[in-house]
Amino acid sequence: MFNHLAGIAMAPTVRALADRGALELLTEAPGWVVFDEIVKRTRANRGYLRVALRLMASSGWLSRHVEQSGRDTAYQLTAKGRLALEIAPQPYGEVVAFLPKAISFEDHVFGASNAPLVSALSELVERACQRWGIRPGPDTDSEEVRDQVRGHLDGVLVGPVMVVLPQAGVEEASVAPQAVARKEPMKEKTPRVDWAELLRRTFDLDVFACVRCGGRRRVLAYVMAYA
Incomplete structure (x- = not known):
């Protein structure tokens, strides 16, 4: 059951990371990828990006290099993660x-x-x-x-x-x-x-919070058909 509910967070997270090039960066890297390099590649909000990468780590797809302060500094795809990102x-x-x-x-x-x-x-x-x-x-x-x-x-x-x-x-x-x-x-x-x-x-994901300006989003319309 928890694996099913995790999909509600994992699906948009993985898709967003793929669209921003983060998964390509992690897949092509032979070893650890520094967090700042992922930020540079994706131009993402650092806080939200950490949450996204930790979510992948919680599914066993990423390994995290953690400093004594508890902050992640680098990430590496696990064998399980490489299999997952193929499909x-x-x-x-x-x-x-x-x-x-x-x-x-x-x-x-x-x-x-x-x-x-x-x-x-x-x-x-x-x-x-x-x-x-x-x-x-x-x-x-x-x-x-x-x-x-x-x-x-x-x-x-x-x-x-x-x-x-x-x-x-x-x-x-x-x-x-x-x-x-x-x-x-x-x-x-x-x-x-x-x-x-x-x-x-x-x-702890506020979908109506704008990561750029901190303002509040609102629903304008629902798209019912695929592009």
Whole structure:
């Protein structure tokens, strides 16, 4: 379960690092890559970049060189990380487009029908049923990494559903007959918490904070179709 939920943070993180050239830098390096070199290559906010690299390290994809002060100074891809980066960035890019829709997922699922969202979600579910096109690995280590990546991808779809269904009363409805038989009161609905707030609580990631100016972002529109 935790591996699945980690995908909500890992997919956009890995995709962003790939787009900024950080993964290419780490892949091509024969040894340790100094943190300042990664900053120079990506032009990223140093604080957010440290969080992103530590997230990859927590998945076993990076090794960290840590000073006595506790600060990371260099990073190196592990064997597991090199295997993962051969297969992960492209499918992560597919599911990242779904994350903005997850912020208002309940409105779309239980509100007015939204054909583009249904179509996009159906395509992703079909990809999930096909194990995201990731073939079995040739050995135990490779298959372990592939399962980890598949779990991350599944989590981007499963996570929002796990939150939405109980809030919409589906969980309560499923236990209602037993509760009535025991003459037990039904639980009150859990107040809705949007996905931006859930990401902040779980991963200390404020998606509405601008890393450049410190201002607040706002949702202007939802893109429902792939480019």
